[in-house]
Amino acid sequence: MEKKPLVTYINWGLVFFALALFLVGEMNLYSASGARLGTGSTLSNFYQKQAVWGLCGLASMLAVMSFDYRKLKAVAWPFYIVTLVLLLLVPLIGTTVYGAKRWISLGAMSIQPSELAKISVFLLGARLLAKDGEPLGWKGFAGAAAMGLVPVAFIVKQPDLGTAIMIVLILGCMILFHGIKGSIFKICVLAVPAVLYVMWNFGMHDYQRQRILTFLDPSADPLGSGYHILQSRIAIGSGQLWGKGFTEGTQSQLRFLPERHSDFAVAVFGEEWGFVGCTCLVTLFCFFLLSIFTTVAQAKDRFGSLLCAGVFFYFFWEIFINMGMVVGIMPVVGIPLPFISYGGSATIVNFIFIGIVLNVAMRRSLTNFDYD
Amino acid sequence: MTTDKKKTDAPRPPWKRLFARGPAKEAEKDEPKIRIKKETTDRYQPPKWGLWMIQGFVLVFFCTFVSRFWFLQMHLGADFARQAQENHWRQERISAPRGRIFDVKGRVLADNRTAYGLSLIRDDIKDMPATLAQVSEWTGVPLEQVQERFRQSKNKVKSFEPLLLVTDLDYSLVVRIESELYAWPGLEVVVLTKRSYPEQNLFAHILGYVAEANEAELAKDPELAMGDLVGKSGIEYTLDKRLRGRKGLYDIEVDASGHMLGQVLKEEPQHGEELRLAIDRDIQQACLNALGGEAGSVIVMEPDTGKLRALVTTPSYDNNLFAAGISQRDWDALRNNPRFPLQNRVIQSTYPPGSVWKLMMAACFLENHVSPHDYVSCAGGIRLGKNVIHCWKRSGHGGQDMLHSIVNSCDVYYYRMAERVGIDAIAPFAKACGFGRPTGIDLPHEKSGLMPSREWKSRRFKRGWGRGDTYNASIGQGYVLATPLQVAVYVCALLNGGDLLKPQLVDTEPRTVTGRVPAKRSTLEFIVNAMRRTANGGTAKAVGRRDADMGGKTGTAQVVRLRSRGRALSWKEKDHAWIATWGHKNDKTYVVVVMVEHGGGGGKVAGPVARKVYDYLFRNPEYTVSAKAQPEEPFIGPPLPPAMERARQREQEKLRHRHQLPR
Incomplete structure (x- = not known):
């Protein structure tokens, strides 16, 4: 068989759509950084910082692409254990920010073990599910579920509901993707209301409950917790068909819109580019997700395919929950929109995930299977 | 290839069989794309259900958000656009000077007295106790009184709006205060209008008097705002509309915290009618x-x-x-x-x-x-x-x-x-x-x-x-x-x-x-x-x-x-x-x-x-001889404090420039 360089098989569609989204995000961030004051206007440097983070992300992506993804199988368990230890340490030596203990300070920088848990559950999940192609039986399901729920329990206690929900959704979707026995699936579906009931009464803090109530009726508290939702809906809605134009949005430029460079960045976009721009952005996200799907379908082995599926679900739920929150069909949860929201570590993590997909795509032609 | 198919088909759970026919064909159609795998016998085939699930997710995502954006931006768009507009435009009325009242020979019966006051803007003040003490020292008003006044109005006035501390300052005092004002940011001299009746008892029943509008009057007349003066009795009451003039209107652009970004004069205030009574x-x-x-x-x-x-x-x-x-x-x-x-x-x-x-x-x-x-x-x-x-x-x-x-x-x-x-x-x-x-x-x-x-x-x-x-x-x-x-x-x-x-x-x-x-x-x-x-x-x-x-x-x-x-x-x-x-x-x-x-x-x-x-x-x-009516003396306002006078001249210069009026 003739040997071609690995680059031949790279998923160029994914590269293109990821970069396009990043550039749209960068442009939107430029607008969201500006604010008009009585004396003139100011421009904070979020968009410049984001560009630097983007370059760091691209470098990380290249680094992730450089080795065979199958080596990750070996790393999965150790990484998971380290993450668990760090999660255990958070209540003991963690620092409290906004009433939640999430961070561990390591001298100059601090890390957020719950973010690491996302990656480690995703890696270990792919490793466990890749053992065979059979739909999961009771034993396999219990093992995978236990693997996921241990870190989730720690994270809910911190509290960091957003990350916990993300982990449950990613792992759950990966299990569904892999296949599961019909009886277990039915029982799980029936168990969901019970779990939600227990969560509502015992697993949630008052502010989290308040957010969900506010989401159900934002007008009940227009200046308190409903303010975010109302202002973001006003911003998006006032864009109408064509939008108010780049850097012309009054809701964002006059600072009515809170969190406009992070969680509510897409509201700025909606206000300035209107229905036409939003439809284009949604379509762009769809193409981006479908290009991940291509690699899911093309992957050489089960582990690669599961990795890509995990990445797909990660992006899918982040996009769905964030945009859903901004347009008012989801409660306010602190989850950023990939490539559009400002965030250093999030950008790097996003590019690492894309690197994993590209890694799988590049190596789909290799024939030497040492494993399985 | 055939072995591979058997491998995936055989252990399929019953609920998966529902989807068996469709996805199988789909997979065959996909096959030619992955040409490189043709010769490998144990090529991996992802689960069909999983692939359908992913594509379904994307479809749901697209439909959900396009329809939601349509609902917000096209269906409710006009309403939200209005709300956004109301968010950042405020209207502010400029009060018009009330018309004065003269007797038949042009002697003033009801006058607009200019009073000077001292007000502060809380946002701009660094040391509040020291500022209040300074105000007390300048004006001679006891410190407790100034502090009391501050406490009372604090909740009624926004932090970036002027809060009136002292009213009715002497003109010479105002000049002195103005020269020291630069050291006290946040304090400013304001010009107030008060109504005065120089003839006192002689015309009290004819003229009546003005006072701040009460709640009933505010409810009845949308043109009135809190603190406006309205006629309460006498001719001040019956001819109130004519004396009042028409308020001007500023459109003011504000940001989320309410700070003013700019203002557009929409309507010029119109001076109230100056009345000349038949009474001598x-x-x-x-x-x-x-x-x-x-x-x-x-x-x-x-x-x-x-x-x-x-x-x-x-x-x-x-x-x-x-x-x-x-x-x-x-x-x-x-x-x-x-x-x-x-x-x-x-x-x-x-x-x-x-x-x-x-x-x-x-x-x-x-x-x-x-x-x-x-x-x-x-x-x-x-x-x-x-x-x-x-x-x-x-x-x-x-x-x-x-x-x-x-x-x-x-x-x-x-x-x-x-x-x-x-x-x-x-x-x-x-x-x-x-x-x-x-x-x-x-x-x-x-x-x-x-x-x-x-x-x-x-x-x-x-x-x-x-x-x-x-x-x-x-x-x-x-x-x-x-x-x-x-x-x-x-x-x-x-x-x-x-x-x-x-x-x-x-x-x-x-x-x-x-x-x-x-x-x-x-x-x-x-x-x-x-x-x-x-x-x-x-x-x-x-x-x-x-x-x-x-x-x-x-x-x-x-x-x-x-x-x-x-x-x-x-x-x-x-x-x-x-x-x-x-x-x-x-x-x-x-x-x-x-x-x-x-x-x-x-x-x-x-x-x-x-x-x-x-x-x-x-x-x-x-x-006993019918005489011609006396010519009315031209209106010369009371003197403004020097800094305000300079500002007024600058403003007029700007207006002249804008409208290119001859001097």
Whole structure:
């Protein structure tokens, strides 16, 4: 068989759509950084910082692409254990920010073990599910579920509901993707209301409950917790068909819109580019997700395919929950929109995930299977 | 390839079989794309269900968000656009200067006083206690008072809006403070407008006063805002809309925290109308002096135009007290004063007109087939059942024709003739003469007075009209009530050919006819002539004079029934003294009506007052020759503090530049 360089098989569609989204995000961030004051206007440097983070992300992506993804199988368990230890340490030596203990300070920088848990559950999940192609039986399901729920329990206690929900959704979707026995699936579906009931009464803090109530009726508290939702809906809605134009949005430029460079960045976009721009952005996200799907379908082995599926679900739920929150069909949860929201570590993590997909795509032609 | 297929097909769970047919074909279609894998026998095939799930997710995602964006941006877009607009545009009204009020010769009666105040903007102040202490040191206001004021207004004023600390600063003090203001950021001198009434008591009832609008007024008038001044009484109240002018409008762009980004002047504020009253300050003062300390009223009116040259009511009050916000003590003093200084006796008090009424009755008789030569013999009274209704002159007047009945004010003549004409003819005639309804003067709360009739009595007392009622009504006693102004308007009508005029307070207002006396010219002339005779040797001889043509009729209205007389009367029980007069000299005619509350006899008490008024009018040639109106002095505002003056000049320079106006 003739040997071609690995680059031949790279998923160029994914590269293109990821970069396009990043550039749209960068442009939107430029607008969201500006604010008009009585004396003139100011421009904070979020968009410049984001560009630097983007370059760091691209470098990380290249680094992730450089080795065979199958080596990750070996790393999965150790990484998971380290993450668990760090999660255990958070209540003991963690620092409290906004009433939640999430961070561990390591001298100059601090890390957020719950973010690491996302990656480690995703890696270990792919490793466990890749053992065979059979739909999961009771034993396999219990093992995978236990693997996921241990870190989730720690994270809910911190509290960091957003990350916990993300982990449950990613792992759950990966299990569904892999296949599961019909009886277990039915029982799980029936168990969901019970779990939600227990969560509502015992697993949630008052502010989290308040957010969900506010989401159900934002007008009940227009200046308190409903303010975010109302202002973001006003911003998006006032864009109408064509939008108010780049850097012309009054809701964002006059600072009515809170969190406009992070969680509510897409509201700025909606206000300035209107229905036409939003439809284009949604379509762009769809193409981006479908290009991940291509690699899911093309992957050489089960582990690669599961990795890509995990990445797909990660992006899918982040996009769905964030945009859903901004347009008012989801409660306010602190989850950023990939490539559009400002965030250093999030950008790097996003590019690492894309690197994993590209890694799988590049190596789909290799024939030497040492494993399985 | 075939082995691979078997491998994935065999262990499929039952629920997966539902999807078996479709995805299998799909996978085969995909096959050629992955050419490189062709030769490998154990090629991996992802689970079909999983692939469908992923594609389904993307489809759901697309549909959800496109439809949601359509709903928000297209369906509800216009509504949200309006909300966004309201978010960042505020409208602010600019108050217009209130029109000033002058007397007929241009002397200021109601002025806009410029007051300087010191205000602070909380956002800009670094050290609040030190700033308050400095304010106290500059102004001499005790520190506790400044702090108290600050505490009170803190919650009402936003942190970036000026909070007024001290009002009414001296101009020289303002200049000094301004020179030191640079060291105290957040403090600023503000210019306030206050209303002042330099004539105080003299014009209190005519002008009324302004005060901050109350909640009821705010609810009624959308143009008013909290803290606006509105007229509360007098002409300030009735002509409030004209005096107020029209507010200007600023569109102000604000950001989320409410800070102003810029403003656009949408409407220029329009200065309120400057009113010139018909009243002459000097005549007004002369009338007040003529009344002395009595409680009562004096009206000076021009019969041909209806213009009021004086409108005095005593006792009066200082309306500046109200404009500045009256203290509880002052208010109690005014309210509990037994002589009711707040009452405008010209229009708000009604009295029995007494013999002045005979001027109207005589006209009524003449119009109802009574000849002026018909005689009535007065024996000092008339029998009514067991009682005798007396004439004021118990000894009787003897034979009286109409002229003499007016000159001598014989009551019996009117009893007889009223009985002949009947109340059903008298009541409508009196109403047509303006009695029993307001004159329409531009002052609030004018009383109608009362002209009784048959229907009125049965409605009010459920009793029939008696002969005694007619007798009483014929001499202006009993139920009959009139205001001094109604009498004045009627006397004017006698002189001007029968036009009942609206008494004009504002000089520039046109002559307004509100009705006509239903009488022939000869009737009116007869009565005017009778008044002339009365003033020259009759009961009104107090006003008679050589240098002018005069006419008059006195009245003494009983407050207490004759029967209870005999003991000494207290002030409250004494008769009201009336005199209704006219005087003509050179080319000017005036009607003067004097009413002295509980004064006693009309000729003795009211007559000399009217005489003094005519003395003032007719000894001064200015008032007997029609003169051209004095030119009004141009408005020169009070001085602005230097820094503000400079800012104003800069602003004007900018405006000139913008509109490219010549200097």
